[in-house]
Amino acid sequence: xxxxxxxxxxxxxxxxxxxxxxxxxxxxxxxxxxxxxxxxxxxxxxxxxxxxxxxxxxxxxxxxxxxxxxxxxxxxxxxxxxxxxxxxxxxxxxxxxxxxxxxxxxxxxxxxxxxxxxxxxxxxxxxxxxxxxxxxxxxxxxxxxxxxxxxxxxxxxxxxxxxxxxxxxxxxxxxxxxxxxxxxxxxxxxxxxxxxxxxxxxxxxxxxxxxxxxxxxxxxxxxxxxxxxxxxxxxxxxxxxxxxxxxxxxxxxxxxxxxxxxxxxxxxxxxxxxxxxxxxxxxxxxxxxxxxxxxxxxxxxxxxxxxxxxxxxxxxxxxxxxxxxxxxxxxxxxxxxxxxxxxxxxxxxxxxxxxxxxxxxxxxxxxxxxxxxxxxxxxxxxxxxxxxxxxxxxxxxxxxxxxxxxxxxxxxxxxxxxxxxxxxxxxxxxxxxxxxxxxxxxxxxxxxxxxxxxxxxxxxxxxxxxxxxxxxxxxxxxxxxxxxxxxxxxxxxx
Ligand SMILES: Cc1ncc(COP(=O)(O)O)c(C=O)c1O
Numbered sequence: 001x002x003x004x005x006x007x008x009x010x011x012x013x014x015x016x017x018x019x020x021x022x023x024x025x026x027x028x029x030x031x032x033x034x035x036x037x038x039x040x041x042x043x044x045x046x047x048x049x050x051x052x053x054x055x056x057x058x059x060x061x062x063x064x065x066x067x068x069x070x071x072x073x074x075x076x077x078x079x080x081x082x083x084x085x086x087x088x089x090x091x092x093x094x095x096x097x098x099x100x101x102x103x104x105x106x107x108x109x110x111x112x113x114x115x116x117x118x119x120x121x122x123x124x125x126x127x128x129x130x131x132x133x134x135x136x137x138x139x140x141x142x143x144x145x146x147x148x149x150x151x152x153x154x155x156x157x158x159x160x161x162x163x164x165x166x167x168x169x170x171x172x173x174x175x176x177x178x179x180x181x182x183x184x185x186x187x188x189x190x191x192x193x194x195x196x197x198x199x200x201x202x203x204x205x206x207x208x209x210x211x212x213x214x215x216x217x218x219x220x221x222x223x224x225x226x227x228x229x230x231x232x233x234x235x236x237x238x239x240x241x242x243x244x245x246x247x248x249x250x251x252x253x254x255x256x257x258x259x260x261x262x263x264x265x266x267x268x269x270x271x272x273x274x275x276x277x278x279x280x281x282x283x284x285x286x287x288x289x290x291x292x293x294x295x296x297x298x299x300x301x302x303x304x305x306x307x308x309x310x311x312x313x314x315x316x317x318x319x320x321x322x323x324x325x326x327x328x329x330x331x332x333x334x335x336x337x338x339x340x341x342x343x344x345x346x347x348x349x350x351x352x353x354x355x356x357x358x359x360x361x362x363x364x365x366x367x368x369x370x371x372x373x374x375x376x377x378x379x380x381x382x383x384x385x386x387x388x389x390x391x392x393x394x395x396x397x398x399x400x401x402x403x404x405x406x407x408x409x410x411x412x413x414x415x416x417x418x419x420x421x422x423x424x425x426x427x428x429x430x431x432x433x434x435x436x437x438x439x440x441x442x443x444x445x446x447x448x449x450x451x452x453x454x455x456x457x458x459x460x461x462x463x464x465x466x467x468x469x470x471x472x473x474x475x476x477x478x479x480x481x482x483x484x485x486x487x488x489x490x491x492x493x494x
Contacts, residue, residue, distance in 0.1 A: 015063055019053035025060055070470045072414045078440050080366075082385045082417040082429025083177065083225055085255050085277035092346065093280060093339035102338050107330040111317060118315035121331055122308045124341040125292075131344075131352070132251065132271050133264030134294035138303045139337055140328040144252050147272025147291030148183035148219070150304070150327050154270060154295060155217050155246045156187055157302040157324060167244065171210050171218040173202055175226055175421045180219045180250060189216055196423065200226045200378045202236055211243035221250040222266070223257065225421045225429065227363065227382035237267025246270065246299070254278045255433070256360055256384035259353025270295045279340035290336040306331070358434035359384040362441055366432055369445045373452050377424060385431035387424050394426055399455040399462050401426040406473060407454065407465035411447040 055063075069076065079086035097103065105114055125137035141147035152170070159167040168189040172180050174196055181191035194210050197203035201224070218240050223229045230236060240247050246269040255278045263271045275290040276283040283289065295303065304326040305319030331337070347355060360383050367376065367386045374388040390401035405415030405428070417429040432441060454461050466472060 015053040015055055015060065018055055018059060018063065021054055023054045023056050025055055025057040072409065077412045077414065078432070078436055078444055079414040080416050080430050080432050080436075080444065081414060082387070082431040083252065083420070084283065084417065085252075085274070085384075085431060085433055086283060086414070087255075087277075087280055087433040088435035089280050089282050089339070090343065090346070093342045096342040097335045097338040103335070111315065115315055117334065118308050118317075119310075120341055121334065121337055122310060122315060124337050124344070125308065127341070127344050128273060128292055129294055131254075131258060131262070132273070132294045133262030134271065135297045136300035136303060137292055137294045138307075139290070139292045139334075140304060140326055140332040141272065141291040141293060142328050142333050143276075143289040144250070144272055144274040144291040145179035145183060146327060147274075147293045148179055148248070148250065149186055150324075151248050151270040151272055151293045151295075152183050152187040152189065152219075153324060153327075154293070154299050154302040155248065156189060158246065158299055159216055161302070164244070166214050167216040169212075169214045170216050170248075171207070171240075171245075173220065173224070174423055175200065175224050176219065176221055177225060177250060177252065178420075180221070184219070199380075200224065200228050200423075201230055202232065204232060204235060204239070207236060207239055211239060211245070213244070215240070215243045215245040217245040217248055217269075219248045219250060220268075221253060222263070223253050223383040225253075225385075226378055226387050226424075227256075227385040227431075228378060228380075229257075229383060233266045241267070252277060253384060256356055258356045259349060260356055264294075264296065269299055275336055275340040280343045281336045281339040288333040288336055290333045290340065292332070292337075355434050356384070359432075362432040362434060362436055363430070365438075365441055366430060366445060370448055373449055374428065384433075385429060387421065388428045388430065389424050390426035390428055393452070393455050397455040397459050399459050401428055403459075403462040403465060404428065404448075404451055404455070407451050407462050408447060409466040410468045411443075411450070413444060413447060 072079070074086055074088055101116055102120070105117055111118065121139060125139060128137050129135060138150065141150050155170075156168070159165070169192050170184045170189050171194050172184070172191050174193050181193075184191040192210060194202065194206050197206070202220070207218075218236070220230060220233075220236070222233060237247055247267055249263045249266075249268040249271040251263060251271040252274045254273055258278070270293055272291045272293045273279075275281050275292065281290065293303075301320045302324055303320055304324040306317040307319055308331075309316050309318050344352065363382050363384050363386055367382055370376075370388065371379075374390070375392050376386060376388045378387070390399070390404055393399050393404070394401070401418045405418045408415045416431070417427075419427055420429060421427060432444070436444075451462070461467070464473070
């Protein structure tokens with residue numbers, strides 16, 4: 001049986017095909033009470049028997065457990081997806097977020113009834129401000145890119161309020177995440193790309209030349225997607241502020257610098273944080289995220305309502321005087337916020353610092369062990385991640401970075417981020433995170449070394465990888481554009 005047909009049979013073996021007459025997974029007690037009168041409209045009443053499968057509880061459990069393990073996930077193996085910080089999510093976060101005092105609330109309840117929730121969110125805002133050095137926080141954005149969108153709106157609103165309608169250009173280094181220019185465009189401003197210097201950082205002369213009376217600000221990811229700290233950040237901040245602009249920090253890489261340096265102290269005016277990366281809340285698979293922004297006092301009046309304030313131990317809702325339209329109902333994805341708060345409280349200040357130290361150590365360990373195996377353009381020590389290039393493997397063995405990434409799946413690991421950032425040819429962006437043990441780092445290093453040998457001796461194997469997963473190499477564009485996600489009956493792939 002081919003791999004594809006095994007996979008298809010797994011799916012064909014849906015709960016419906018496993019159904020056997022007379023088998024049941026539940027037993028309802030017989031009704032002994034009074035007849036129930038329900039006033040449902042005639043058209044809403046079911047006319048026929050519901051065609052549900054007859055199957056036992058263990059079979060249901062086995063079916064869904066089997067399906068859940070077909071995809072790679074962090075509980076199954078390492079997930080060194082650079083820039084995405086796929087760290088392990090402690091189960092404690094889930095337990096706290098599921099407490100009925102959090103999970104059973106309705107956002108329209110009276111503020112008197114949700115004091116505990118408001119206090120938790122208030123503390124989270126306070127902690128995020130402490131970690132970043134800013135004065136105010138808005139928890140509404142539901143993702144990093146959403147935070148960028150709000151942060152750009154805040155900067156735009158600030159310039160408009162100061163009569164600077166012309167300030168609509170936002171400088172963005174060429175190493176930036178694709179969401180940065182996109183967020184600028186959706187707020188009606190114009191992204192202006194600035195070319196990085198030879199060391200992968202912002203070139204101060206290029207920056208000075210790009211500033212003018214239309215400059216609204218700059219968006220910088222620090223540390224950058226190359227895992228490099230912008231060591232001239234204070235000078236960069238001076239140049240932008242003198243030009244009348246404001247500094248936005250894409251804080252998605254905060255995992256590298258928590259407890260070490262604070263973006264507000266570097267001269268930034270706004271930051272977004274990816275709670276679903278740095279603070280261990282679940283990430284990926286299209287689930288809910290959270291991308292709060294923190295801002296300086298100067299920009300706080302441009303944040304959307306509701307704002308949580310505390311007076312004599314009571315939590316109230318208010319708005320800033322310039323109140324922007326909200327970007328998400330109520331307080332954003334509060335379940336994710338509660339998970340992040342749980343994580344921060346469990347780690348404590350010293351614990352968060354340690355998280356960053358180990359994240360950086362792990363990345364540098366892999367980088368050092370793989371030097372000479374993979375080529376790395378920027379040879380200095382990295383922060384939480386680094387970018388290698390598969391250019392030489394392609395030239396020597398005809399093996400592309402995509403082949404290496406796919407082969408890693410056969411070794412039980414997720415691939416690093418590939419072909420990003422765009423400024424590195426055949427890029428492999430590796431971010432192990434702090435939750436990987438020395439043993440799993442060694443396994444990853446051994447896997448890359450072994451794939452290097454395969455590339456030399458059996459490149460065809462890599463071209464056909466993965467060979468052990470339920471599905472082989474997919475047309476990724478088609479998978480994203482025409483996803484086939486629901487069981488529609490037996491399929492025809494033999
Ligand atoms: C550097 C950087 N910026 C922004 C984002 C966007 O975050 P999100 O995917 O939550 O929208 C990411 C996501 O991984 C990122 O790595």
